[in-house]
């Protein structure tokens with residue numbers, strides 16, 4: 001698995017939650033890393049520990065625009081496309097930009113991959129399955145997505161990005177890998193991210209009311225960030241004859257209700273926060289659990305970090321951030 005020769009890797013979205021962990025992993029594997037990010041939801045503080053790292057460079061740029069000439073002159077061996085806000089409040093704040101980020105951004109990165117002869121990994125999402133009628137979700141399922149609802153800018157953008165990737169691969173222009181990522185959590189999530197894990201952990205630590213949308217019976221399956229990054233790296237480095245090996249689900253198949261998650265966080269933190277129910281957002285999927293058979297067969301991958309352990313690490317990280325200042329985790 002470990003690379004002996006150094007290879008230049010571009011990580012679009014590398015200042016974000018997942019992207020910054022991916023940069024760490026790539027550097028640990030001996031690669032040189034260029035991070036491309038417009039610092040929308042991403043933060044410099046996620047990369048602060050890399051400021052003096054000679055094998056790391058941060059280029060501030062919006063992928064909706066063609067890549068800067070400086071990058072087009074570089075020869076990348078691998079390109080990871082993680083550039084896209086992932087949490088519903090963030091991606092719905094500017095839906096047009098979110099859609100264009102997935103469509104134009106992916107096109108610009110595919111063109112860069114084609115020019116470099118690089119392999120591209122697209123960070124897709126379980127959201128391409130929408131509110132699924134098939135449970136658990138396997139890669140062969142085409143999904144149940146509202147094309148005009150408030151989540152569509154993200155879901156349809158990611159679906160179109162997969163289409164572009166498949167077309168580039170089919171035409172023999174670029175080798176692609178597509179990871180369909182399911183809910184992932186861990187250190188470096190933003191406190192103001194709006195996602196359930198960050199919200200509930202921060203609310204419990206602060207003694208604030210816990211916001212449960214709907215009755216809390218909807219389910220999700222939460223994957224710890226280290227497991228997810230390992231899956232992305234394995235998928236990218238998987239040697240396949242085919243230029244496109246098809247999409248691969250990456251996530252933790254342990255499914256639980258939002259209410260169950262809240263109970264666990266309250267018990268872990270010893271918090272006496274009250275639970276307050278809010279209306280369920282429009283098009284909120286009822287349930288979600290990945291079928292990861294394919295990732296197991298092709299990559300020999302399965303998540304290893306149990307929920308209790310991952311949640312504990314996340315709680316400790318947010319508690320440390322809170323000590324640094326009330327808004328530190330969102331800077």
Ligand code: NAD
Pocket residue numbers: 012013014015016017018019036037038039040041042043061062063064081082083084085086087101105123124125126180181182183184185
């Ligand atoms: P994040 O919001 O923390 O990171 C996204 C990064 O992309 C940020 O640094 C942001 O500044 C950058 N970005 C966004 N639009 C950009 C643009 N137009 N140009 C340049 N940079 C841009 O989100 P994350 O949780 O780290 O997610 C990373 C990727 O993984 C996203 O593509 C997301 O869709 C996908 N994903 C994440 C999850 C999850 O649970 N975290 C689940 C499914 C898919």
Ligand code: UDP
Pocket residue numbers: 087088183194195196197199200211212213214218220258280281284285
């Ligand atoms: N959710 C919740 N309280 C919150 C934030 C989210 O009950 O403070 C719910 C949300 O409605 C959804 C689930 O938790 O049913 C997961 O939401 P998240 O935004 O984390 O991920 P996604 O919906 O994109 O899977």
